[in-house]
Amino acid sequence: MHEIGLMQNILDTAVERAEQEGAHRIYMVEMRVGRAFGVAPKSLEMAFDVVKKGTIAEMAKLQVDYVPTVCYCSNCKIEFQPTDLLYECPECHQAYCEVRQGKEFELASLDVS
Template sequence: MHELSLMEALRDLALQQAEAEGAVRIAVMTLRVGSLAGVEIEALRFAFAAVMADTIAAAAVLRIEVVPAVCRCGGCGRRFAALDGVCECPSCGAISRELLQGRELQLTSLEIA
C-alpha cells in the first residue's frame, strides 16, 4: 500500500507548482502510470481523495493515463508489448531486459485556476 505515500508526494509536487503560478485551485491532475509501476489504480484514487482534502486541490479530478509496458528485443531489436511483464520477443523468442516504458509514475499536467 505505497499508493498513499505516492499520493502524498503528488500533493506536495502539485501544490508547489500551482502556488508558484498563483493558482487558487487545482481542477484536474493528470498522471501517467506504467503497467509495471507496481501500483493499483483504485488504491491511487482512494488515497488521492484522502490526501487532497483541505487543500486547493480538494475538488480536483484525477486523470490517469496507463502506459503499457513495451520492451525492445536484445536480439533482433523489435519493439513489442511486454505481456505480464515478460520481455519475450514474439519474433525471435529471445528474452531481454530492456524495458522502454511501463514503469512511469509521473505527474504530467495540472489544470489550475
C-alpha cells in the same frame, strides 16, 4: 499503503506548481502512469482522496492516463509490446527484456484557477 506515499509526492509537486502559477485551487490532476509500474487504478484514487484533504487540491479530480508497456530485446534489436508479465521477446523468446516505456509515474498536467 504504498500508494499513499507515491500520491503524496505527486500532490506535493502539483501544489508547488499551482502555487508558482499563483493558483488558489486545483480542479484536476492529470497523471501518466505506466502499465508496468504496477499500481491498481482504484488504489491510486483512494490514496489521492486521502492525501488531498486540507490542501488546495481538496476538490480536485484525478485523471490517470495509462502508458502501454514497450520492451526492447537486445538480441533482436526490436521493440515490442509484451503480452504478459515475463516481458518475453516475440522473436527469440528471451524473457525479462528491458522495459523502455511503461514505468512512468508522473504528473502530466493540472487544471487550476
